Amino acid sequence: MTHIKEKLPPPQSRQASEALPVSNGIETVISIKNISKKYRIAHRSARYTALRDNITYALLSPFQTIKNQMKKILARETKEEFWALKNINLDVKKGEVIGIIGRNGAGKSTLLKILTGITPPTEGEIKIKGKVVSLLEVGTGFHPELTGRENIFLNGAILGMTKRQIEKNFDKIVAFSGIERFIDTPVKRYSSGMYVRLAFSVAAHLEPDILLVDEVLAVGDADFQKKCLGKMDEVTKTQGRTILFVSHNMDAVSRLCKTTVLLEQGKISAIGDTDKIIELYLKGGPQHDTPLPLPMTDENVTLTEFSITQRGKQTESIDGSDPFGIHIGFSIARNLQSFRVGVLIKNSSGTLISRSFVQDWEPELEEITAGHYNANLLIPARLFMAGEYLIEIKLFCFRSKDYFADTPVQKTVTVHSPKEYHELASKSGTRGYFLIPTAWNMQHKKAS
Amino acid sequence: MSTVYTKIIRPKKSFSTADLTELWEYRELLYFFAWRDIKVRYKQTVVGIMWAVFQPFITMVVFTVIFGKLAHLPSEGVPYPVFVYSGLLFWQFFTSSLSESSNTLISNASIVTKVYFPRLLLPLADTVTKLVDFSFAALIMAGLMVYYQILPTIVGVLLVPLLLLLAFLPAVGTGLILSSINVRYRDVRYVLPFFLQLLIFITPVIYPTSIAGKYAWILYLNPMTGVINNARIGLLGTGSLDWTALATSALIGIVLFIIGVFVFKKTERIFADIV
Known part of the structure; x- marks a missing residue:
């Protein structure tokens, strides 16, 4: 009998953050005071976004319209207020790398959006010292018609670099991305991996004082992700940069951050040593997703x-x-190009383990006409090892629009082992994700 | 230790002088946006920059045949082609700046929702692009003037930048107002081209103001009237400069621009949430 030792990625050195004492002597670079953010979410009536539609609708069904208006007046079906963040207070010291975790809709992304100034808070005040750069999504502003070289300049400028800084770092950016040969090719001809690598390279050379990172590590191949984590380690170690890191990937958070903040329903529910907070988060019982x-x-x-x-x-x-x-029902108001719909399957700490899109199998459906659709996917028996998995729906137009990006739509499922599979205890506690659906064939060989 | 904060984020208020300082700090990005638009625009077209020239030129030829030759519209003593072209030149700058700036938040939605920068940069960058188009189209104007042997006055040539500014103010002002509506109601995109097409008929592009007789004052409410008339006076010598018309254009333009900036700033804070 052979025992194959299950191999885990070696835990990376955490000296980077440990070397930085969080004492009172160190300067505070971000001071968040009583920040709250209110959104209005419209029910039903929000379906009619075009003035033209509003008018047509009113003409076609006058009674319904009057009824709706009455409802609005009676405030039954009016816009609902929703606090994405409520009274957030947080001080971040120079050189700290802080992880921000929490379930979907807990307000993580909203907090980063406020910090970058993309959307203003409803209440409160934030004081920031130094240049803030966010990596809300790598490749922001990339234009498919422009070459890699041109996009480096454009993207760099959008992310806040001066022309001189870009020129100074240009060679390093190209070298880090590893796509020297294609630097004068329009990025529309890039593979998605090349695209992401170029985009991340630009972002990695921004030289901000404060870096806000949101889930960037979900992209690219494993090698490149490792490179990025290494780069982030290096950035914090050598340059004393402050980083806020929002992620669902607990492995990455525990590798990079010493302190972690746990957000729950728009409030900070815990803050402290990363390992303890992650434990607390994962222990938060069976992952009850808020109903969609x-x-x-x-x-x-x-x-x-x-x-x-x-x-x-x-x-x-x-x-x-x-x-x-898995069943997805959706309707589309007008014809769309490069449209994709499907699911991401993640493990319980948020690492992507598989994905499947309708258009992977039927590329012609990328050009989709308006109407209502039902997409169904049958996952075969005996595919997953027992455990918890996140199934997240994705609807997007490639390189242009990611629908429901702010509130990822996902469900947690618990898979139990098939009856005929008797799972034996494993030495390290992990079993992997995929079940090999066939039994062994072992015979006793008699000596002849 | 006392800390000097470089940035303070608070609930947004309306326009203040801090916005101007900020615009200046981001001037390089303005350049990059304009550069991108110009690059992209001419990258995939066969004749490239020639489109900026073809479009007004062909329009001029068609208008000359229909309105000049068939309808015999008067043209203040200058040949009709050069008369109508001088009008079209400024008119196209006006309409294209207006429609681009009203649509700019939507077409840059992917950036607006991800990165912060003063949103006012976007319509401004569009106008810069349109200025480039204008300069190319102006070459045809020069060619026509040589062909018909018309010598512009020096004042007329010096006046061109001012006239462009006077076309810029109402165009971007209106564009800013419309873009604020456009983020909520996408109808603007469909309705605007239609209205701009009609608007050319209440602007003295294909006919001189004199044709309107006692109703000419209505035309002067249109800020482009002063621009186009004075362009003709300065470049083609169709009379002496009409300062009243210029002042009217300036006044209406400035008012529209200020309203535009305020409306834009007021809705700016919700752009990222609803685009």
């Missing part, structure tokens, strides 16, 4: 259904010996 406010609308797309079923019943507890279905 369906239907939800983002621009031209309305999501009407997201359900997981097995043997014809909705469930989040999956029996591994039977297939289960």
